[in-house]
Amino acid sequence: MTKTDIRSLNMAELTAEIEKRGLPKFRAAQIFAWLYEKGVRSFSEMTNLPKNLRETLEAEFEIKNCTIDTKLCSAVDDTVKYLFELNDGEYIESVVMKYKYGYTICISSQLGCKMGCSFCASAIGGFQRHLTPSEMLSEIYTAQSDLGIRISHIVLMGTGEPLDNYENVMRFLELVTDEKGLNISMRHISLSTCGVVPRIYDLAEKRLGLTLSVSLHAPNDKIRSQTMPVNQKWNIDELLDACRYYAKVTSRRISFEYAMIDGFNDTDTCAMELASRLRGMLCHINLIPVNTVREKAYRKSNEDRIRRFSKILEQNGLTVTVRRTLGSDINASCGQLRASKRR
Ligand code: SAH
Numbered sequence: 001m002t003k004t005d006i007r008s009l010n011m012a013e014l015t016a017e018i019e020k021r022g023l024p025k026f027r028a029a030q031i032f033a034w035l036y037e038k039g040v041r042s043f044s045e046m047t048n049l050p051k052n053l054r055e056t057l058e059a060e061f062e063i064k065n066c067t068i069d070t071k072l073c074s075a076v077d078d079t080v081k082y083l084f085e086l087n088d089g090e091y092i093e094s095v096v097m098k099y100k101y102g103y104t105i106c107i108s109s110q111l112g113c114k115m116g117c118s119f120c121a122s123a124i125g126g127f128q129r130h131l132t133p134s135e136m137l138s139e140i141y142t143a144q145s146d147l148g149i150r151i152s153h154i155v156l157m158g159t160g161e162p163l164d165n166y167e168n169v170m171r172f173l174e175l176v177t178d179e180k181g182l183n184i185s186m187r188h189i190s191l192s193t194c195g196v197v198p199r200i201y202d203l204a205e206k207r208l209g210l211t212l213s214v215s216l217h218a219p220n221d222k223i224r225s226q227t228m229p230v231n232q233k234w235n236i237d238e239l240l241d242a243c244r245y246y247a248k249v250t251s252r253r254i255s256f257e258y259a260m261i262d263g264f265n266d267t268d269t270c271a272m273e274l275a276s277r278l279r280g281m282l283c284h285i286n287l288i289p290v291n292t293v294r295e296k297a298y299r300k301s302n303e304d305r306i307r308r309f310s311k312i313l314e315q316n317g318l319t320v321t322v323r324r325t326l327g328s329d330i331n332a333s334c335g336q337l338r339a340s341k342r343r
Contacts, residue, residue, distance in 0.1 A: 003062035007035050007134035010174060027053065029180075036181030039141030041065045062087070064134040066094075066142040069341075072330040079327030082143060083341060086135060090128065093158055093338050094139040097326050102152035107139045109169055110160025115194050117215070118227045119259060121293045122159040122338075130165040133172040140182065153188040157213070159338060162191050163199035173208065186210045192257065197234040200242040204249040212246055213255040213286075214239065218265050219273035227261075240277065247282040254283045259290040260301035260309065271309045275316035285313055288323045 009017065015028040027049065034046045043049075043057045066084035069091060073080050078098035083091055095106040111128035113120070144151055154176065156162045162169045173189065176182050192213035193200065203212065216236075218224035224231040234242075243254045256278070260266045278285070287310055289300035301309070310320045 003060060005064055005132055005134050006031075006057070006061035007063055007137060008132050008168075008171060008175075010171070011178070011180070021056065023053065031057070032180060035063070036137075036175060036178060039137075039145065039182075041141075064132060064138055066092070066135070066138040068142065068146060071146070072327075074327040074330045076329050077326050079330065080143070080147065081327060081330050082139075082146075083338065084139060084142060091338050091341050092131065092135070092139065094143060095158070095327065096143050096147060096149075096151070099153075103147075103149050104153035104155060105140055105143055105151045106155045106157050107136055108158035108160050109136060109156055109162040109165050109172075113160050114164060115161050116229045117194060117217075119217075119261065119290055119293065119298050124293075130168055131160065133168050133175055136168070136172040137175060137182075140176070151182075152184065154184060155190045155192065155213075157190070157192040161194055161196065163193045163196035163203070166199050166202070170206075173210070190255070194228060194230045195234055195239045195242075196230070197238050197242045200239075200246055204242075204246040207250055209250070209252070211252065211255055212243075213257055214243055215259075216256045216274075217259050219270045219277060223265050223270070227264075236277070240281075243283070244281060251282075254281070256283055256285045257288060258285055259288045260306050261290045262299040262301045262305070264298070266301040266305050266309055268308070268312060271312035272316075275313050275318060278318055279316060283318070285318055285320045286323055287320060289325065 011028065011032055014032055015025055018028040019025060030048055031046065034040045040046065041063060043054045043063070046054055064087050066086060068082055069085045070083040071080060080096045082094045084094065085091055090111050092108040092111060094108060097104045097106070108131060110130050112126050113122040114127040116123045140151055156169065176184050177186055186209040190211040190213050192215060194215045200212070217227065221231060221235050224236060247254055287306055289306060290298050292298065292300065306322055310322060313320045
């Protein structure tokens, strides 16, 4: 018999499971607190439950956990990168970054990725499976307890395409923002997509208050299709229509990610074309010097080029930031540690 993944259940489902077994409702609240607020790893830690209930739970349910396989601590900043092992022996990565306003965790949403962006280490080795809500939560509990900190911000920017794992990611968001759980504010959560257009519309209807990041990386279809296969399914016009709709419905500005690749998408012409496409939109542009991935030939644009690109966008009325590199000495960008494990 496969055991039920208990840390993916919400309060209503957990209560139903408890009542089905003829147990009092308050037990569900106790279990919920152990699972979601305290983030325990086993039923034996649920010390206010009678022993026979703990045994029943143990027999019928599973708590999905992450176990630390590798931990890299940056010597230049406080960035920590983890390679976690899951219950089934697979590996995922998470990164914890320290900012003035608190700790942010970058979590993975899938094992591998189907999207195949050519500059991204997560695409190496293809797609294995979706992560469950409990596995995404476990990335946070494990990092928090290892570091003895409270994580206040989440970015869904690790391995995987969150909108390709839509139902599990929505359940994860419901649980991670639950007042009786980690109680992380939606305002402190960013979800990054390569542009799964139908799901952007679905997400807009939910009016969640999170920040939607869109990996654009190119000013036109010709350049974008060379590096991002998803662009052949939904092109830039379709993507930007969805983004405009999202911004209109939610009144939240879209954050566009633009990885600067030397000589490829970083020319003045590219900047002008990008500016004309985004003009008038409720948005922000985040320029990222592309991370060199060992398997790939891309080189990052130099600082002068990035500054000039940024200036052109600003002269056209757009707001721009250049992403600070954290954890440069530990290869902190997504997918690289996992790829080296699988090599
Ligand atoms: N699948 C989602 C989220 C995962 S990637 C997405 O595509 O948005 C998180 C971000 O890192 C994306 O913007 C992605 O394009 C970017 N990224 C991937 N590889 C990179 C690299 N080598 N250098 C810089 N950014 C990279």
